[in-house]
Amino acid sequence: xxxxxxxxxxxxxxxxxxxxxxxxxxxxxxxxxxxxxxxxxxxxxxxxxxxxxxxxxxxxxxxxxxxxxxxxxxxxxxxxxxxxxxxxxxxxxxxxxxxxxxxxxxxxxxxxxxxxxxxxxxxxxxxxxxxxxxxxxxxxxxxxxxxxxxxxxxxxxxxxxxxxxxxxxxxxxxxxxxxxxxxxxxxxxxxxxxxxxxxxxxxxxxxxxxxxxxxxxxxxxxxxxxxxxxxxxxxxxxxxxxxxxxxxxxxxxxxxxxxxxxxxxxxxxxxxxxxxxxxxxxxxxxxxxxxxxxxxxxxxxxxxxxxxxxxxxxxxxxxxxxxxxxxxxxxxxxxxxxxxxxxxxxxxxxxxxxxxxxxxxxxxxxxxxxxxxxxxxxxxxxxxxxxxxxxxxxxxxxxxxxxxxxxxxxxxxxxx
Amino acid sequence: xxxxxxxxxxxxxxxxxxxxxxxxxxxxxxxxxxxxxxxxxxxxxxxxxxxxxxxxxxxxxxxxxxxxxxxxxxxxxxxxxxxxxxxxxxxxxxxxxxxxxxxxxxxxxxxxxxxxxxxxxxxxxxxxxxxxxxxxxxxxxxxxxxxxxxxxxxxxxxxxxxxxxxxxxxxxxxxxxxxxxxxxxxxxxxxxxxxxxxxxxxxxxxxxxxxxxxxxxxxxxxxxxxxxxxxxxxxxxxxxxxxxxxxxxxxxxxxxxxxxxxxxxxxxxxxxxxxxxxxxxxxxxxxxxxxxxxxxxxxxxxxxxxxxxxxxxxxxxxxxxxxxxx
Numbered sequence: 097x098x099x100x101x102x103x104x105x106x107x108x109x110x111x112x113x114x115x116x117x118x119x120x121x122x123x124x125x126x127x128x129x130x131x132x133x134x135x136x137x138x139x140x141x142x143x144x145x146x147x148x149x150x151x152x153x154x155x156x157x158x159x160x161x162x163x164x165x166x167x168x169x170x171x172x173x174x175x176x177x178x179x180x181x182x183x184x185x186x187x188x189x190x191x192x193x194x195x196x197x198x199x200x201x202x203x204x205x206x207x208x209x210x211x212x213x214x215x216x217x218x219x220x221x222x223x224x225x226x227x228x229x230x231x232x233x234x235x236x237x238x239x240x241x242x243x244x245x246x247x248x249x250x251x252x253x254x255x256x257x258x259x260x261x262x263x264x265x266x267x268x269x270x271x272x273x274x275x276x277x278x279x280x281x282x283x284x285x286x287x288x289x290x291x292x293x294x295x296x297x298x299x300x301x302x303x304x305x306x307x308x309x310x311x312x313x314x315x316x317x318x319x320x321x322x323x324x325x326x327x328x329x330x331x332x333x334x335x336x337x338x339x340x341x342x343x344x345x346x347x348x349x350x351x352x353x354x355x356x357x358x359x360x361x362x363x364x365x366x367x368x369x370x371x372x373x374x375x376x377x378x379x380x381x382x383x384x385x386x387x388x389x390x391x392x393x394x395x396x397x398x399x400x401x402x403x404x405x406x407x408x409x410x411x412x413x414x415x416x417x418x419x420x421x422x423x424x425x426x427x428x429x430x431x432x433x434x435x436x437x438x439x440x441x442x443x444x445x446x447x448x449x450x451x452x453x454x455x456x457x458x459x460x461x462x463x464x465x466x467x468x469x470x471x472x473x474x475x476x477x478x479x480x481x482x483x484x485x486x487x488x489x490x491x492x493x494x495x496x497x498x499x500x501x502x503x504x505x506x507x508x509x510x511x512x
Numbered sequence: 513x514x515x516x517x518x519x520x521x522x523x524x525x526x527x528x529x530x531x532x533x534x535x536x537x538x539x540x541x542x543x544x545x546x547x548x549x550x551x552x553x554x555x556x557x558x559x560x561x562x563x564x565x566x567x568x569x570x571x572x573x574x575x576x577x578x579x580x581x582x583x584x585x586x587x588x589x590x591x592x593x594x595x596x597x598x599x600x601x602x603x604x605x606x607x608x609x610x611x612x613x614x615x616x617x618x619x620x621x622x623x624x625x626x627x628x629x630x631x632x633x634x635x636x637x638x639x640x641x642x643x644x645x646x647x648x649x650x651x652x653x654x655x656x657x658x659x660x661x662x663x664x665x666x667x668x669x670x671x672x673x674x675x676x677x678x679x680x681x682x683x684x685x686x687x688x689x690x691x692x693x694x695x696x697x698x699x700x701x702x703x704x705x706x707x708x709x710x711x712x713x714x715x716x717x718x719x720x721x722x723x724x725x726x727x728x729x730x731x732x733x734x735x736x737x738x739x740x741x742x743x744x745x746x747x748x749x750x751x752x753x754x755x756x757x758x759x760x761x762x763x764x765x766x767x768x769x770x771x772x773x774x775x776x777x778x779x780x781x782x783x784x785x786x787x788x789x790x791x792x793x794x795x796x797x798x799x800x801x802x803x804x805x806x807x808x809x810x811x812x813x814x815x816x817x818x819x820x821x822x823x824x825x826x827x828x829x830x831x832x833x834x835x836x837x838x
Contacts, residue, residue, distance in 0.1 A: 318607070
């Protein structure tokens with residue numbers, strides 16, 4: 097299924113119309129998603145007076161409406177006040193290319209070239225906005241879906257595909273781009289991020305760390321422990337939770353009874369909920385949080401309220417657990433369409449830009465396809481490589497046994 | 513400092529002090545390691561001398577301790593973390609096994625994880641539940657980890673130095689019931705490699721292989737057997753991952769009999785691995801099957817029963833007799 101790629105290749109110019117038809121409003125409070133939440137809320141009321149756990153609520157930071165209109169926010173506007181038209185086009189380009197890459201990877205999985213793929217479709221704004229907020233010396237700890245953040249960090253996207261193709265279990269040098277390996281065990285990396293941030297503080301540096309995780313991971317003990325450690329040691333870390341509404345088949349209601357960003361309060365640091373489909377808002381809020389960290393004011397939790405439009409991974413079947421209408425409602429809030437509308441309305445981009453990007457997008461897809469298909473299987477002896485930094489007698493012994501076994505086949509071949 | 517007699521716990525303390533002094537990147541982390549100096553006082557006085565920034569009292573969260581130590585190692589630090597007792601390591605087991613052990617390989621060798629995890633382990637001190645376990649086989653089974661245990665003060669000092677200097681994660685099991693045993697520590701001697709087994713007592717009739725707390729028991733058994741005219745060799749393995757099979761093989765080729773002794777349950781334990789490997793390597797040298805003495809396939813018992821559970825002199829000598837009877 098490559099519905100995703102259609103949107104990437106041909107951003108629909110009727111975004112505003114689509115949004116109007118589906119009844120999405122500027123705050124999102126009347127979306128289908130919040131109706132669903134209200135229904136759930138009736139069955140089991142949450143904390144009195146608290147906004148629903150899943151509804152976006154009036155606290156959502158937004159700078160760009162689903163209709164592509166720029167709205168004011170006194171707190172966060174200063175963080176994007178000096179953004180140039182060129183930078184805006186850059187954010188758009190990042191999102192389009194990331195979506196194109198993602199669509200290509202999904203197709204490659206369907207063609208049997210990848211064993212699995214975790215699509216980011218719908219989360220481009222959350223990732224590009226936050227990723228572009230980071231500085232070169234910052235360090236990023238992703239989960240396994242942060243293809244857009246990797247893009248922002250300058251990691252060659254084809255490097256991300258090795259582990260999904262099965263030629264390695266990570267495959268890049270984390271220190272090359274200060275972008276750590278993808279972490280599959282949910283939430284483990286939030287502790288690594290916290291420890292790294294503690295190290296930055298010890299070094300007296302003004303870098304910051306950003307840790308990505310999802311709404312499902314928020315239930316993990318490691319995430320809670322990372323909140324504790326980062327608060328206690330005032331570590332310069334930003335926890336960036338992409339609440340994409342679904343942890344495989346489990347909705348956010350199965351993870352929390354209060355809005356996720358509010359958890360920060362209990363640990364003694366601020367939490368902010370941002371419209372995760374609004375790239376400008378994600379950029380501004382993340383910049384604000386990173387600057388807090390740099391100033392030595394400690395951690396922040398940012399909850400990017402967004403939606404995973406595709407499946408959890410290519411092994412998943414979302415039709416079994418969620419309604420089509422829900423996705424349709426979120427399509428109206430598509431992060432790419434709303435920025436395009438804004439770029440066009442403000443005359444920041446012309447047809448030539450979009451046409452060039454279209455061509456660049458196709459070229460990226462082609463390159464990804466070619467690189468993946470050309471990826472060689474690893475050398476057999478890679479099994480024994482880098483198990484230890486200082487070596488290990490058992491690994492040496494077993495490597496030698498393996499070599500002898502392999503050599504026995506060579507001998508047989510020669511005999512034939 | 514040259515040679516000095518000190519308790520095993522003090523030797524580790526001295527070793528940590530030396531490491532903190534030598535390398536500003538070395539950190540001590542754990543629950544109560546600062547002001548209190550650890551529940552066994554192994555880190556006593558270190559925070560006072562090196563400050564709260566180097567000797568860090570952590571929240572009571574084992575996964576958090578190991579997980580943040582991983583992050584600190586990625587930033588270039590060399591954290592030495594303390595898990596307060598053996599049975600409390602399991603909340604951190606996920607971080608150790610899924611993250612710490614594998615990260616070097618996943619990054620194709622581009623990053624190193626020089627983290628030492630100190631775990632006071634084993635029984636014999638009359639403690640309550642979860643305070644007397646020997647989970648070393650669970651860690652030795654995991655590729656990417658190195659697992660060691662000193663049996664005496666000198667090894668405790670030197671093996672800790674070597675563990676901290678290692679670029680690999682090392683699980684450092686400290687025999688808590690030997691913390692107060694004194695021994696000669698020569699701090700300017702050149703130590704042998706971290707993973708080399710050593711002959712703790714020469715003998716010719718049978719080899720007892722042990723590590724950590726059981727080495728002393730085996731030495732006592734060998735002394736008792738001597739009175740009965742039996743010459744027992746005692747091998748201190750020192751490392752459970754890797755295991756120095758060459759030294760075990762050399763000893764068995766000499767004595768032709770092997771009994772492996774540890775506190776941990778016998779089933780699928782370190783002794784099982786040694787028995788299998790030595791049977792492969794020394795089949796024609798062995799006069800008897802390799803025997804094992806250790807814990808039972810039961811939860812570590814309440815303190816009033818631990819003497820029955822733990823291998824003592826009599827159980828070791830019984831195994832010696834059974835082996836010699838073949």
